[in-house]
Amino acid sequence: MKTIQIYVHGENNREPKLVEVSEEASVKDVINKYQHEFPNSGNPEDVEFFVEDEEEQRPKEEIGEKGGIKKKVHIHCHRCKKVSVSVEYNGQTITQYVPPSTTAKKILKQAAKKFNISEVDAADLLLKLGDGTVLQPSDHIGSFVAFPECNINLFLTANKQIQG
Known part of the structure; x- marks a missing residue:
């Protein structure tokens, strides 16, 4: 075998x-x-x-x-079939329901579209948890939630580069 x-x-x-x-x-x-x-x-x-x-x-x-x-x-x-993902950006919040296998990259892309952010501008954004943890593009959203709490709150923020 x-x-x-x-x-x-x-x-x-x-x-x-x-x-x-x-x-x-x-x-x-x-x-x-x-x-x-x-x-x-x-x-x-x-x-x-x-x-x-x-x-x-x-x-x-x-x-x-x-x-x-x-x-x-x-x-x-x-155990969650769908995860409620709330993304906050500039004082606005959108919510989407996705399978737990959805990657952070896909969520960021969908959020940027809903917030009317161009692909060029979205390239400089990232998703963070409330504690400041940055989600990597390949992270599965279900990796951050546990049943029966099938929801997560994220923040869409600028990827600040320190110049100097």
């Missing part, structure tokens, strides 16, 4: 894990592997499986590539 490596992102856990699974693994098999890697992640029946930046979770009976399981893919296992 041939194995492949995939990146598994999880609920309220900022560091993905590189795990090895059979290339014929089912979505349910990967969820079980996730539960082993991230022990306090709830009942496996409640955990959903998302491929990075896809809108819908994959059915648990899907196998291999049909289930989105392929070499070096980034997947996200989470």
Whole structure:
């Protein structure tokens, strides 16, 4: 049986894990592997499986590539099917509902569009948590929230470069 490596992102856990699974693994098999890697992640029946930046979770009976399981893919296992993401910019707030596998890069792009910020100007912006933590473009939004709190507040701010 041939194995492949995939990146598994999880609920309220900022560091993905590189795990090895059979290339014929089912979505349910990967969820079980996730539960082993991230022990306090709830009942496996409640955990959903998302491929990075896809809108819908994959059915648990899907196998291999049909289930989105392929070499070096980034997947996200989470109990929240959607995360309410509020982004504040210049005193205005927009809210969008996204799967937990949505990357910060995609959220920033969508927020810039809703705030009517050009792509050129948006290139100098970044997303931050209330504590000042900067989200990296590849971060999955679900990595910053834990069930049952399926929401997050972010701030769209300038990436200040110190000149000198």
